[in-house]
Amino acid sequence: xxxxxxxVPAACLNNxxxxxxxxxxxxxxxxxxxxxxxxxxxxxxxxxxxxxxxYQNETVIGEVLKEWFTSGRLKREDVFITTKLPTIGxxxxxxxxxxxxxxxxLGLAYVDLYLVHFPVGLIGKDxxxxxxxxxxxNVALDFETNLEGIxxxxxxxxxxxxxxxxxxxxxxxxxxxxxxxxxRNKPANQQVKxxxxxxxxxxxxxxxxxxxxxxxxxxxxxxxxxxxxxxxxHLLERPVVSQIAKAHGKTAAQxxxxxxxxxxVIVIPKSANVERxxxxxxxxxxxxxxxDMAKLDALNRGGAGRTFIFKxxxxxxxxxxxxxFNAPF
Numbered sequence: 001x002x003x004x005x006x007x008v009p010a011a012c013l014n015n016x017x018x019x020x021x022x023x024x025x026x027x028x029x030x031x032x033x034x035x036x037x038x039x040x041x042x043x044x045x046x047x048x049x050x051x052x053x054x055y056q057n058e059t060v061i062g063e064v065l066k067e068w069f070t071s072g073r074l075k076r077e078d079v080f081i082t083t084k085l086p087t088i089g090x091x092x093x094x095x096x097x098x099x100x101x102x103x104x105x106l107g108l109a110y111v112d113l114y115l116v117h118f119p120v121g122l123i124g125k126d127x128x129x130x131x132x133x134x135x136x137x138n139v140a141l142d143f144e145t146n147l148e149g150i151x152x153x154x155x156x157x158x159x160x161x162x163x164x165x166x167x168x169x170x171x172x173x174x175x176x177x178x179x180x181x182x183x184r185n186k187p188a189n190q191q192v193k194x195x196x197x198x199x200x201x202x203x204x205x206x207x208x209x210x211x212x213x214x215x216x217x218x219x220x221x222x223x224x225x226x227x228x229x230x231x232x233x234h235l236l237e238r239p240v241v242s243q244i245a246k247a248h249g250k251t252a253a254q255x256x257x258x259x260x261x262x263x264x265v266i267v268i269p270k271s272a273n274v275e276r277x278x279x280x281x282x283x284x285x286x287x288x289x290x291x292d293m294a295k296l297d298a299l300n301r302g303g304a305g306r307t308f309i310f311k312x313x314x315x316x317x318x319x320x321x322x323x324x325f326n327a328p329f
Contacts, residue, residue, distance in 0.1 A: 008047065008284070011266055013188040014211035017165055019113065020080055021261055022281060023048030025217060025270030030057055033272045038064045040274050042074070044281045050191075050217070050268040051106075052084035052117055053098060054130055058105035066107050081106065082113040082191075082215075084169060085154075086130055090121030090145055095153030099162055101127065114163035115191055116154065118170050118310070120320040121145035131314075138316030145322050147175060148182045155185050165189065170310075172324040173206040180210050191215040194265055196235055196256055196296050197305030202329040204265070215266040218308060220256045238299060244292045251279055258283045259296045303328075 010018040024041040026034055026049065034057050038049065042064075051061055065081075068074040083106065089098035099114060121142035124132040132140040157163040167189035168179065179187060190207050194200055194216035207214050221235030235241060236252045245255045257267050257280060269280045288296065310325070311318045318326065 008045065009261075011213045011264070013165055013213055014186055015165055015188055017112070017188070019165075019189065019213060019215075019266060020046075020048035021266050022046065022257075022283070023050050023080070023082070023215075023266065023268040024277065024280075025268040026051045026057055026061065027055055027217070027270055029055070029270065029272055031060060034060050035064055036274065037272050037277060040277045041281070042068060042079075044278055046281060047078055048080040048082070048266075048268070050082045050215075052115075053086040053089070053102050054084065054117060056130070058083065058102055062105050062107040076108070080112045081108060082115065082189075083111050084115040084117035085150075087118050087120060087122040088124035088127070088130060088132060090116070090119075090142065090150055092146070092149040092153035095150070095157060096160070096162070098127070099157055103162065110161060111163050113165045113167060113189055114154065114157055115167045115169045115189065116150055116171075119145070119147055119168075119175055119322040119324055120317055121150075121322075133315075138319075139314045141316070141320045143320070145320070147178060147322065151179050151183060155183070158185055167191070167212070170324055172327040173203055173329050174327055175322070175324060176206055176210065176212070186210060187212050189213045189215055189266075191217055191268075193218050193306060193308050194260065195219050195221045195305075195307075196238075196241075196259060196299040197221055197301050197307070198303075199263070199297070199300045199305075200329060201300075204263070206329075208264075213266060214264070215268060216260050217268055217270075219260050219265075219267040219269055220253045221307065235299070240295050240299070244288060244295065247292075248286045248288075250283075250286060254279060254283045254286075255288065255292075255296070258286065259288060259293065262288060262293060 009021045123140045154166040165188040167187040169191040241252045
């Protein structure tokens with residue numbers, strides 16, 4: 001007997017392509033962990049995989065995809081694959097080389113979506129120096145980063161057939177407007193930290209104005225440095241989230257994911273836990289009512305709710321003129 005897969009809603013991108021509203025994230029997923037996670041996800045019905053050159057797991061992801069394609073369980077066109085240009089490749093002349101490296105590791109003739117991972121450029125000693133540092137331990141900044149030039153390089157990848165769609169990640173509203181001003185191909189997607197504590201409605205409004213779909217990484221409030229204190233508990237521990245979850249017979253994580261989907265935000269939760277991967281996909285059979293949505297919206301803490309602080313991981317990165325979080329949104 002054939003098991004029917006749930007039909008996943010999709011966002012219609014501004015180039016008429018579609019992007020599944022639910023995907024699986026793979027940050028900090030390596031080796032057998034990522035193999036188990038991806039196989040579980042694909043068996044559940046996920047058809048959207050998010051990775052990046054920086055994650056250093058594209059080869060393993062490629063191995064899993066090859067197994068599914070060669071066995072006939074999936075065709076290439078059944079799966080939406082997103083990967084990203086690393087900060088050490090944030091130059092027009094380096095674009096094609098880094099995308100080809102990702103394609104080779106993934107075993108793909110094209111990617112569905114290629115993103116500029118972060119607007120700040122770094123200078124690596126070579127293509128494997130993904131976290132270059134200077135003698136003082138600060139990241140090695142490239143002060144000649146040219147976002148408009150980078151975007152020309154991204155458009156060239158579409159022209160070459162290497163990327164079906166292109167987009168951005170972690171850009172602020174002013175940077176988005178600069179790209180729009182010079183673009184032949186508008187960004188199809190903006191991937192950004194987006195969850196109930198840090199919903200960024202102003203940034204989403206700018207994206208919507210330009211037809212840019214928004215995708216949330218860390219959508220259930222990944223517990224990075226600033227969360228988990230008495231003053232700032234994890235989203236999963238918020239009583240209002242638990243109450244809504246109980247009323248719908250769902251988990252807190254499912255409520256938080258559905259909350260964003262209701263706001264037309266694509267979600268890519270990451271988990272290495274088989275049961276959670278399954279649960280994260282089971283969010284299409286319920287919807288928070290307007291009162292629930294208002295309570296969840298009220299959790300937004302603006303900039304204070306940002307839990308992934310890039311300068312905590314990339315020392316000195318905030319000194320770059322393109323560091324995006326020096327702007328209000």
